[in-house]
Amino acid sequence: xxxxxxxxxxxLTTGSVYAIVALGxxxxxxxxxxxxxxxxxxxxxxxxxxxxxxxxVVGMGLPLPPFMxxxxxxxxxxxxxxxxxxxxxxxxxxxxxxxPRLAPLITAIGMSIILQQVALLIWGRDxxxxxxIMDNPSFAIGGAAISAVQIAIILLSVALMAGLTWFxxxxxxxxxxxxxxxxxxxxxxxxxxxxxxxxxxFIIAAALGAVAGVMYGTYYGIAHYxxxxxxxxxxxxxxxxxxxxxLAGAMLGGLLLGLVEALGAGYIGEFTDLCRWPVVSAMLxxxxxxxxxxxxxxxxxxxxxxxxxxxxxxxxxxSGLLGERVSERA
Amino acid sequence: MADKxxxxxxxxxxxxxxxxxxxxxxxxxxxxLAIEEGEMVCLIGANxxxxxxxxxxxxRMIPSSGEIHYRKERLDRLPSHLLIGxxxxxxxxxxxxxxxxxxxxxxxxxxxxxxDKADIAADLAHVYGxxxxxxxxxxxxxxxxxxxxxxxxxxxxxxxxxxxLLLLDEPSMGLAPLMVDKVxxxxxxxxxxxxxxxxxxQNARLALQTCARGYVMESGRITLADSADKLLADxxxxxxxxxx
Numbered sequence: 001x002x003x004x005x006x007x008x009x010x011x012l013t014t015g016s017v018y019a020i021v022a023l024g025x026x027x028x029x030x031x032x033x034x035x036x037x038x039x040x041x042x043x044x045x046x047x048x049x050x051x052x053x054x055x056x057v058v059g060m061g062l063p064l065p066p067f068m069x070x071x072x073x074x075x076x077x078x079x080x081x082x083x084x085x086x087x088x089x090x091x092x093x094x095x096x097x098x099x100p101r102l103a104p105l106i107t108a109i110g111m112s113i114i115l116q117q118v119a120l121l122i123w124g125r126d127x128x129x130x131x132x133i134m135d136n137p138s139f140a141i142g143g144a145a146i147s148a149v150q151i152a153i154i155l156l157s158v159a160l161m162a163g164l165t166w167f168x169x170x171x172x173x174x175x176x177x178x179x180x181x182x183x184x185x186x187x188x189x190x191x192x193x194x195x196x197x198x199x200x201x202f203i204i205a206a207a208l209g210a211v212a213g214v215m216y217g218t219y220y221g222i223a224h225y226x227x228x229x230x231x232x233x234x235x236x237x238x239x240x241x242x243x244x245x246x247l248a249g250a251m252l253g254g255l256l257l258g259l260v261e262a263l264g265a266g267y268i269g270e271f272t273d274l275c276r277w278p279v280v281s282a283m284l285x286x287x288x289x290x291x292x293x294x295x296x297x298x299x300x301x302x303x304x305x306x307x308x309x310x311x312x313x314x315x316x317x318x319s320g321l322l323g324e325r326v327s328e329r330a
Numbered sequence: 331m332a333d334k335x336x337x338x339x340x341x342x343x344x345x346x347x348x349x350x351x352x353x354x355x356x357x358x359x360x361x362x363l364a365i366e367e368g369e370m371v372c373l374i375g376a377n378x379x380x381x382x383x384x385x386x387x388x389x390r391m392i393p394s395s396g397e398i399h400y401r402k403e404r405l406d407r408l409p410s411h412l413l414i415g416x417x418x419x420x421x422x423x424x425x426x427x428x429x430x431x432x433x434x435x436x437x438x439x440x441x442x443x444x445x446d447k448a449d450i451a452a453d454l455a456h457v458y459g460x461x462x463x464x465x466x467x468x469x470x471x472x473x474x475x476x477x478x479x480x481x482x483x484x485x486x487x488x489x490x491x492x493x494x495l496l497l498l499d500e501p502s503m504g505l506a507p508l509m510v511d512k513v514x515x516x517x518x519x520x521x522x523x524x525x526x527x528x529x530x531x532q533n534a535r536l537a538l539q540t541c542a543r544g545y546v547m548e549s550g551r552i553t554l555a556d557s558a559d560k561l562l563a564d565x566x567x568x569x570x571x572x573x574x
Contacts, residue, residue: 191443
């Protein structure tokens, strides 16, 4: 098996999910400069709602094709997450719109905890396994394998990114979002109601998050009330990597982060296998002769890469890869 | 301040006892003014006299106390995004264009509150006729325009809202003299189409030569109000603002 190609495929898959979640962070940040730390938990709600609906439909034993069942889950998750996103903005963030920036940030962390606890009450503390209702055939390409779910995730993500780009650049509401992001007071003079634009931004971000949640749950086969935490942090890292506030940056950052993580996980064992390096002690040589490998870090360290990337970006390029602003001449 | 709301009579825009405070500092201290339909009126004064605060308060961009009447309607409780629908547009100080949007997108945002597609297209053609440089640069990102072109864009964008009253804040600021002439030519052309103009300017001579009537503002108060000819001849104005 070609490990390199396989990890590229795996990285593109998780990277696509990160990109969709990262878009939610970056859109909200672009419009109101708030890092909505509860966004990862909105994604979790999406996965959980989809899980419930899929289990329910399967439980009813309706003779529906599996694809339709998953679609029903997605179609239920999207409005549920939109409602959560709308409520977060309306109840938690809007009253703090003119407060110092620390206040909404801490509120966002609080909202994240609340969403997790509510999910814990509803869905319990055990991981929920998505039922395997669909065949997931794999296709061989160049010594690696790509599964139908991976293909679906990548294609759906590309479609969502294209759709969002079209919306933001080609529709009146999308242009108003960009105008509000640039200067909310001047946008007001144009008759743009900032409250509507901001609420709309949260709703769109949450809808994308819902789809991401279902993709993530389907890919790994499980959903858990804390899944949004680490996923959210990684997607946030991806948004920072691309340049927070920049849509193309979130897409690029998500894909890059997925690739770095997958390749890192794929090769960290090999690179930290002490037997590959000049032998430093007799004892080590003995163990290498016996076992063949003495691995320091295994692929369970894969989460390290996302945060290592975040730290490196913050140190060397805080504005992110695409974060350079167009010069604003006075 | 009057206890009973003032009667705006036939004024298009009227302010009574308008006050603006920043923390403890009173930037505008109870001014009153009235502008009639079709007029061209200017507000002149030195830097820091409170001119921009006055305009921002009239456009509801900053909180103020006192009454603001527009066509017999009270504006002083409205949020700013409803004003353009009433027919009032502001070209803000420093132009305030959306630098990351294209010229065409900026103009589209000017017509954001409207849904009459055919009329918007006609107005766009009209703005492009008035300001041909904007048409040449329609697909360019607005931040890359020159200062004069940005000022033209800010005016064109305001016109896309089909205002009856256009408030302009320092349109000459930071522009080369030749460009200032061009901008004021456009302002006169807009006025000739029947749009009422309220112009705030530091360039007092140019403002008084352009407008029929003027107010002079000093440290948050209106100290003189008269026809532009009389103000141009007034020794106090000549000494303080015309450098004579």
